[in-house]
Amino acid sequence: MSSLNDTIGKSLEHLSANGSVRNGTMSTTTKVRSSSGGRFKNQVEDFESMTREARDAQTFDHNLTMGQAIRLYKKGICWSLLLSMAIIMEGYGESCRSHTALLPSFFGFLPFVRKYGKLLPDGTYGISAPWQSGLSIGAQVGSIAGVFLNGWLVDRFGYKKTMIGSLLVMIGVIFIPFFAPSIEVLFVGCLAQGVPWGVFSTLACAFASEVCCTKLRPILTTWINACWVIGQLIATGVLRGFLGRTDQWAYRVPYALQWFWPVIILTGCIFIPESPWYLARKGRDEEAVKSVRRLTTPEEGSEFSPEASVKLMSYTNKLEESISAGISYIDCFKGIDRRRTEIACTVWSIQNLCGSSFMGYSAYFLQQAGFSAEDSFNLTLGQYALGLVGTCSSWILMSHAGRRNIYTYGLAALCGILFIIGFMGIANSVSAVRAVGAMLLLYTFIYDLSVGPVCYSLVAEMSSTRLRAKTVVLARNFYNLFGIVNYVIMPRFLNPEALDWGPKTGFFYAGFCFLCTVYCYFRLPEPKGRSFGELDVLFEQGVSARKFSSTHVDPTSASHSPSALLENFGIDPDKAKKGSTQHHEKAASAV
Numbered sequence: 001m002s003s004l005n006d007t008i009g010k011s012l013e014h015l016s017a018n019g020s021v022r023n024g025t026m027s028t029t030t031k032v033r034s035s036s037g038g039r040f041k042n043q044v045e046d047f048e049s050m051t052r053e054a055r056d057a058q059t060f061d062h063n064l065t066m067g068q069a070i071r072l073y074k075k076g077i078c079w080s081l082l083l084s085m086a087i088i089m090e091g092y093g094e095s096c097r098s099h100t101a102l103l104p105s106f107f108g109f110l111p112f113v114r115k116y117g118k119l120l121p122d123g124t125y126g127i128s129a130p131w132q133s134g135l136s137i138g139a140q141v142g143s144i145a146g147v148f149l150n151g152w153l154v155d156r157f158g159y160k161k162t163m164i165g166s167l168l169v170m171i172g173v174i175f176i177p178f179f180a181p182s183i184e185v186l187f188v189g190c191l192a193q194g195v196p197w198g199v200f201s202t203l204a205c206a207f208a209s210e211v212c213c214t215k216l217r218p219i220l221t222t223w224i225n226a227c228w229v230i231g232q233l234i235a236t237g238v239l240r241g242f243l244g245r246t247d248q249w250a251y252r253v254p255y256a257l258q259w260f261w262p263v264i265i266l267t268g269c270i271f272i273p274e275s276p277w278y279l280a281r282k283g284r285d286e287e288a289v290k291s292v293r294r295l296t297t298p299e300e301g302s303e304f305s306p307e308a309s310v311k312l313m314s315y316t317n318k319l320e321e322s323i324s325a326g327i328s329y330i331d332c333f334k335g336i337d338r339r340r341t342e343i344a345c346t347v348w349s350i351q352n353l354c355g356s357s358f359m360g361y362s363a364y365f366l367q368q369a370g371f372s373a374e375d376s377f378n379l380t381l382g383q384y385a386l387g388l389v390g391t392c393s394s395w396i397l398m399s400h401a402g403r404r405n406i407y408t409y410g411l412a413a414l415c416g417i418l419f420i421i422g423f424m425g426i427a428n429s430v431s432a433v434r435a436v437g438a439m440l441l442l443y444t445f446i447y448d449l450s451v452g453p454v455c456y457s458l459v460a461e462m463s464s465t466r467l468r469a470k471t472v473v474l475a476r477n478f479y480n481l482f483g484i485v486n487y488v489i490m491p492r493f494l495n496p497e498a499l500d501w502g503p504k505t506g507f508f509y510a511g512f513c514f515l516c517t518v519y520c521y522f523r524l525p526e527p528k529g530r531s532f533g534e535l536d537v538l539f540e541q542g543v544s545a546r547k548f549s550s551t552h553v554d555p556t557s558a559s560h561s562p563s564a565l566l567e568n569f570g571i572d573p574d575k576a577k578k579g580s581t582q583h584h585e586k587a588a589s590a591v
Contacts, residue, residue: 053311058531060303061213061312066399069215072304076211076295080220082268083163083207084227086200089170089261091231093139093193112251116183131183133487138187140484142194143201144477150199151473155327159207160274162199167262167269170196178255198480202472209460209468210277211295214531218398221460222453226391229448233384240377277465280313288313313465316533320464323540327466332474336539337467343523344462344475347407350516351455352482354411355418355509356447357490359383362440364494365433365503379437383444390448402549403454403461404526410450411517417443418510425503436503461527464536522546 070077110125117127146166153162173196176189204227208220238257242250273295279288292306323336332341362383363376371379397406421439424432463471492498493505501508525548527535543551 050311050315053305053308054315056303057305057308057312058533060305060308061531062529064213064215066215069213072296072298072302073212073216074297077216077220079268079272079295080208080211081223082265082272083159083204084220084224085261085265086163086167087204087224087227088231088234089258089265090197090200091228092235092261093197093231093258110246111248115248115251116180116186127183131187133491134187135183135190136487137484138190139194139197140480140487142191143198144194144480146195146198147202147473147476147480148198149195150202151329151470153199154203154206154278154469158274158278159203159210160269160272163203163272164266164269166196166199166203167266170262171259171266174255174258178252198476202469202476205456205460206468206472207275208456210275210465211273214529217461218403218454218457218528219395221457222391222394222398224456225448225453226388228452229384229387229391233381233388236377236380236384240374240381243374243377276310277313280310281317281466285310285314312533316465316531316536319533320466320536323536327470329470329474332467332471336542337464337471339542340462340464340467340539341471341474343525344459344471345478346519347455347458347462347524348475348479349482350411350520351451352479352486353509353516354414354447354451354513355443355506356451357486358418358421358440358506358509359444359447361490361494362437362444365440366437370430371437379441383441386441386445387448387452390445391453394449394453397449398454398457398528402526402528403458404520404524404528404545404549406450407454407458407524408517408520410446410454411513411520413446414443414451415510415513415517417446418506418513421503421506422510423506425501425506433503458524458527461530461532461535462525464539465532525549 064072113125113127116131117125120126150162150166153165157165170193173189173192176192177186178189180186180189205221205224208224209217212220235254238254242253273291274287276288276291276295279285279291288310289306292309296304296306298304326334331337363380366376366379394406417439421436421443424436424439459472459475460468490505493501493508523545525538525543525545528549530538530548538548538551
């Protein structure tokens with residue numbers, strides 16, 4: 001029996017001790033003599049009904065096999081994949097920007113440089129380093145604003161309306177960089193595009209975690225990393241195809257291709273069901289039931305009940321209310337949610353702290369080793385293909401090893417690779433630089449097998465359901481802040497006219513990667529196989545991260561208040577105690 005089942009059962013046992021429940025079945029022990037007593041009876045019966053159906057739904061969810069889960073939630077899977085396509089669009093745009101410091105990219109296209117650059121003393125055209133950094137950082141700043149905006153929009157309007165609105169905004173702002181007459185306007189375009197990108201980056205992750213069962217949750221959330229890789233793969237292929245062009249379409253066509261994604265996604269979003277968890281949090285249970293029906297396809301004779309699933313969502317929401325009141329950004333840093341927010345923010349920040357920015361410079365190192373621009377881009381395509389294979393392989397790995405082990409040991413492996421890259425920088429030879437390119441291919445595979453995809457599953461699972469949108473927002477913006485730092489320092493590390501560390505930069509990131517590994521060992525819990533309700537109780541009891549997977553949840557401990565839980569169901573604990581007194585007095589007189 002799952003821990004949430006224990007939560008329900010123990011809550012009923014607690015009432016039984018007060019004379020309100022007998023043998024797990026709710027029964028009034030005092031004669032109702034007033035209208036208030038009648039209301040209390042109805043409240044108790046409602047509580048009994050909700051807990052029974054929630055228990056059934058929880059048991060059904062835990063007993064699902066992977067095959068049964070896929071067949072039952074096949075429509076939910078399709079809807080989640082549709083929204084995740086927005087990440088492909090973001091990965092495409094991010095990739096076009098992240099390659100801007102490289103010769104074969106936009107800043108290496110003569111038409112682009114003539115349009116937005118300045119004539120240099122030697123008779124050539126160029127774009128200054130500050131503007132190169134500004135175009136990249138501008139999109140990150142816009143993304144930070146979009147991420148915070150998403151936290152408010154989702155709570156107010158839901159996932160569906162927020163996504164539709166953001167897609168419409170994206171369609172409009174693409175016109176800015178496409179027709180930009182100057183580099184200043186191009187900067188405004190990057191800034192404006194960053195806002196909807198920020199919405200997509202957090203909305204897709206949260207939505208994927210709320211439209212499926214526990215078995216499918218890690219797959220649908222980690223698929224977001226695959227979407228990033230697919231977007232980068234497409235962008236690299238497009239840039240590779242336009243290397244030989246010398247007209248304005250060399251940079252305009254890659255921008256124009258961004259219109260393809262929002263049109264396709266918007267068409268599907270018109271029909272997409274709202275997240276049932278969002279509707280349950282808003283008290284719109286009937287709509288939540290309809291949403292669950294649209295997300296599932298029960299087989300004939302199946303015991304699956306949409307009504308029971310919604311009861312489980314409502315129960316979990318009440319449970320969270322009993323241990324953590326409030327749904328504002330400030331509440332993310334209060335009580336037990338402080339720990340959950342810290343873990344989510346750190347886990348996502350680790351993606352930028354562990355040296356992942358090296359992957360965007362693989363073509364740079366290959367060119368330093370004597371490869372042509374075309375061959376460098378061809379190998380970069382292979383690099384992203386390896387990343388896609390790694391992400392898909394992580395699904396198999398997660399079913400056996402769990403998220404905590406994959407993330408922690410993955411970081412340890414990346415740390416070792418970064419140290420090797422650093423030592424190769426000391427060798428300072430062409431063969432060593434070629435070896436760096438090979439190690440970056442290995443780094444990409446390990447990263448997309450562990451840290452890359454598993455991060456999305458962990459961030460979605462660490463937060464409570466009531467604060468999920470805002471916790472994901474905070475975590476993503478910590479990621480964005482460290483991303484801006486990488487945009488600034490990475491070119492300085494590699495530029496011969498600046499620090500000129502080259503591959504020795506691996507030592508810098510290896511140090512941070514080691515610290516991240518230590519953090520995950522002591523602070524990162526294992527959420528594998530746990531429902532959202534079970535995670536709530538584990539965090540509420542302050543269970544050590546290393547003991548999460550083996551701890552039996554005891555909701556009757558001192559840190560868990562049955563009275564607070566009953567109050568959230570509209571039951572007056574004092575009346576329950578009064579009923580207990582009357583029951584014992586009647587039993588004594590009978591003796």
